Amino acid sequence: MSSLEALQELTRDARALALGEVIPPSAAESEVARVMQICNACRYCEGFCAVFPAMTRRLEFLKADVHYLANLCHNCGACLHACQYAPPHEFAVNVPQAMARVRGQTYHDYAWPLALGQLYKRNGLTLSLALVAALTLFLALAAALKGGWGALWGVDLGANFYHLFPHNLMVGLFAPIFLFAVLALAMGVRGFWRDVKPATSGADVSDAAASEAAHDVLRLKYLDGGHGDGCNNEDDAFSLTRRRCHHLTFYGFLLCFAATSLATVYHYAFGWVAPYDLPSLPKILGAVGGASLMLGTAGLWRLNLRRHPLQGDAAQKPMDLGFIALLFLVAASGLALWLVRITPAATPALALLLCLHLGAVMALFATLPYGKFAHGIFRTAALLRHNTEKRRPNPIGLGSD
Numbered sequence: 555m556s557s558l559e560a561l562q563e564l565t566r567d568a569r570a571l572a573l574g575e576v577i578p579p580s581a582a583e584s585e586v587a588r589v590m591q592i593c594n595a596c597r598y599c600e601g602f603c604a605v606f607p608a609m610t611r612r613l614e615f616l617k618a619d620v621h622y623l624a625n626l627c628h629n630c631g632a633c634l635h636a637c638q639y640a641p642p643h644e645f646a647v648n649v650p651q652a653m654a655r656v657r658g659q660t661y662h663d664y665a666w667p668l669a670l671g672q673l674y675k676r677n678g679l680t681l682s683l684a685l686v687a688a689l690t691l692f693l694a695l696a697a698a699l700k701g702g703w704g705a706l707w708g709v710d711l712g713a714n715f716y717h718l719f720p721h722n723l724m725v726g727l728f729a730p731i732f733l734f735a736v737l738a739l740a741m742g743v744r745g746f747w748r749d750v751k752p753a754t755s756g757a758d759v760s761d762a763a764a765s766e767a768a769h770d771v772l773r774l775k776y777l778d779g780g781h782g783d784g785c786n787n788e789d790d791a792f793s794l795t796r797r798r799c800h801h802l803t804f805y806g807f808l809l810c811f812a813a814t815s816l817a818t819v820y821h822y823a824f825g826w827v828a829p830y831d832l833p834s835l836p837k838i839l840g841a842v843g844g845a846s847l848m849l850g851t852a853g854l855w856r857l858n859l860r861r862h863p864l865q866g867d868a869a870q871k872p873m874d875l876g877f878i879a880l881l882f883l884v885a886a887s888g889l890a891l892w893l894v895r896i897t898p899a900a901t902p903a904l905a906l907l908l909c910l911h912l913g914a915v916m917a918l919f920a921t922l923p924y925g926k927f928a929h930g931i932f933r934t935a936a937l938l939r940h941n942t943e944k945r946r947p948n949p950i951g952l953g954s955d
Contacts, residue, residue, distance in 0.1 A: 685920065763938065767941045847882070884918055
């Protein structure tokens with residue numbers, strides 16, 4: 555879809571809302587509704603994941619239902635390989651692909667500001683790497699303007715990168731980008747929640763529902779294929795590799811974030827200025843988190859390239875790979891920066907490597923609200939609604955619960 559067509563579609567939707575008209579479903583939304591009607595009659599996959607029990611609580615699938623179910627789907631692939639109506643059957647039931655396409659639409663429709671939703675369709679591998687390169691060049695030129703070209707190679711920073719970029723300068727650069735990313739994600743999921751809550755019983759989230767949702771998220775429960783043997787990827791063989799790679803990536807990211815947060819506390823609360831060395835807690839958390847992040851993203855990259863063509867949305871593959879590449883680059887450059895700092899023979903490269911690492915981190919923050927990172931936020935919201943909804947009586951009394 556071109557930018558002009560997207561603008562025309564947005565204008566039509568805005569006019570329909572203003573007149574109180576029902577916005578017609580998109581092709582992706584209609585396909586999920588069609589597939590769910592067939593699945594609701596079959597129910598062979600009812601025990602696979604959260605999608606199918608939630609499906610049995612509905613006889614029709616409106617826009618909010620479709621987006622809710624799409625974000626419950628973890629794209630494990632189990633239902634595709636188990637389905638008797640999957641392609642080449644004339645019904646052509648492909649739940650993972652249909653759900654993936656609607657998830658992409660969810661991120662676009664609930665983007666904040668709405669005009670930036672188009673970035674989801676352009677935020678690919680090439681753009682991610684180009685952004686890293688541009689920001690690295692910008693930082694390198696800024697350092698060169700301050701201290702001459704000699705500041706980029708061979709300069710003695712005393713193993714302290716604040717001699718190149720002062721702490722307050724880095725805070726001034728990164729804080730606005732990070733805070734905007736948090737705000738954009740919060741506003742996006744707020745809109746999603748507002749639309750999905752009435753379609754999922756309308757009840758508020760209880761402590762028990764929140765606890766179970768947190769358990770599902772932290773364990774990545776639904777990446778076990780519904781039977782504990784794992785997901786399908788390139789064929790119908792089960793494997794827990796995708797779940798383990800997600801765990802490494804997820805917890806690696808959290809450890810790196812914890813290291814940065816703790817370093818902030820050290821700096822402002824105790825006056826303990828970075829860089830830190832072993833056995834300081836920020837260094838331990840950062841080293842373990844960085845290594846975990848590198849292993850997890852390398853595994854996810856391999857799985858993504860080998861994934862069965864019917865599983866998932868090929869149009870979103872560049873966005874997936876771009877996010878994976880950014881996470882890997884942030885972790886790898888961060889660990890390399892530490893190793894270079896403590897290796898006398900390599901210290902001449904410290905300034906350039908610092909520019910690369912900061913450029914990668916800045917690119918990651920800038921693309922967070924408009925890339926693959928959003929799937930974790932929207933999926934968590936969907937799981938909160940699922941664990942709330944399932945505690946209510948089934949409105950149609952036809953499901954297993």
